[in-house]
Amino acid sequence: MNTQRWISGLLGFPLLVAVLTLGNKLIINIVFTIVAIMCLNEYFSCFKGKAKPIVEIGYISALIIPFIHILPSSQQMYLLFFIPFIIVWIFAKVIFTEMKVTIYDAAITFLGIIYIIGLIIFLPIIVEMENGKLLVWYAILSAWGTDLFAYLIGKMCGKHKFTSISPKKSIEGCIGGLLGGLLLTLGYTFVLNTYLNFNISYLYIAIVAICLSIVGQIGDLAASTIKRYAGVKDFSNLIPGHGGMLDRLDSIIFVAPFTFLFLIIM
Numbered sequence: 001m002n003t004q005r006w007i008s009g010l011l012g013f014p015l016l017v018a019v020l021t022l023g024n025k026l027i028i029n030i031v032f033t034i035v036a037i038m039c040l041n042e043y044f045s046c047f048k049g050k051a052k053p054i055v056e057i058g059y060i061s062a063l064i065i066p067f068i069h070i071l072p073s074s075q076q077m078y079l080l081f082f083i084p085f086i087i088v089w090i091f092a093k094v095i096f097t098e099m100k101v102t103i104y105d106a107a108i109t110f111l112g113i114i115y116i117i118g119l120i121i122f123l124p125i126i127v128e129m130e131n132g133k134l135l136v137w138y139a140i141l142s143a144w145g146t147d148l149f150a151y152l153i154g155k156m157c158g159k160h161k162f163t164s165i166s167p168k169k170s171i172e173g174c175i176g177g178l179l180g181g182l183l184l185t186l187g188y189t190f191v192l193n194t195y196l197n198f199n200i201s202y203l204y205i206a207i208v209a210i211c212l213s214i215v216g217q218i219g220d221l222a223a224s225t226i227k228r229y230a231g232v233k234d235f236s237n238l239i240p241g242h243g244g245m246l247d248r249l250d251s252i253i254f255v256a257p258f259t260f261l262f263l264i265i266m
Contacts, residue, residue: 036120064121144252147177148177149176189205212255
């Protein structure tokens with residue numbers, strides 16, 4: 001077992017609990033903005049030697065996160081103009097540098113913004129929902145529960161390779177991850193229903209948990225495709241045993257928008 005991995009996890013989890021439990025709107029938005037910038041930095045850095053992403057556009061784009069709650073809810077739809085604004089800015093950079101910034105650089109930049117900012121932004125949105133500080137744990141537990149159990153089951157009995165994109169992933173690990181994420185999510189629902197007077201359907205949450213687990217595993221493999229293309233093992237070595245911030249959040253950010261959708265339906 002990777003000792004560093006467990007130590008980092010045991011130290012990081014209480015910090016996350018503290019931020020989501022004790023943090024007010026301002027602190028939570030600042031934390032998510034910093035995390036998004038860190039993830040963008042790791043993403044842009046992994047393309048060193050292959051592309052020259054327009055990093056300043058990415059970092060400035062992260063500032064849209066706190067604006068979700070600065071603007072009145074009636075005006076938040078105007079944040080959608082962020083997408084065409086970014087497209088114009090990126091292509092202006094290509095044009096005015098006489099294509100020294102290439103279309104490939106532009107594409108890598110835009111993908112990073114949509115991939116990281118466009119997905120991670122749903123986490124503070126969920127937090128601001130009614131009971132959001134409790135409900136956001138559906139995204140966290142389904143993603144990290146899947147990761148944890150996939151890792152453990154894969155280590156113990158993974159014999160059949162799942163994909164060449166990530167050679168260490170096994171079919172047994174993927175199934176174990178799905179079941180682990182399902183059990184954790186159902187267990188959390190039991191706590192909410194029993195001790196906090198929620199009335200959440202276990203059948204609905206079971207379906208949601210399976211869907212989120214699958215999406216989370218796709219998110220993990222999506223990050224692997226980026227790293228494989230860029231020729232790096234991890235996005236960085238920020239977190240011992242886990243790699244970078246983006247390595248730790250690759251499944252959560254994929255799960256976040258779907259968690260929001262399922263919560264709205266619920």
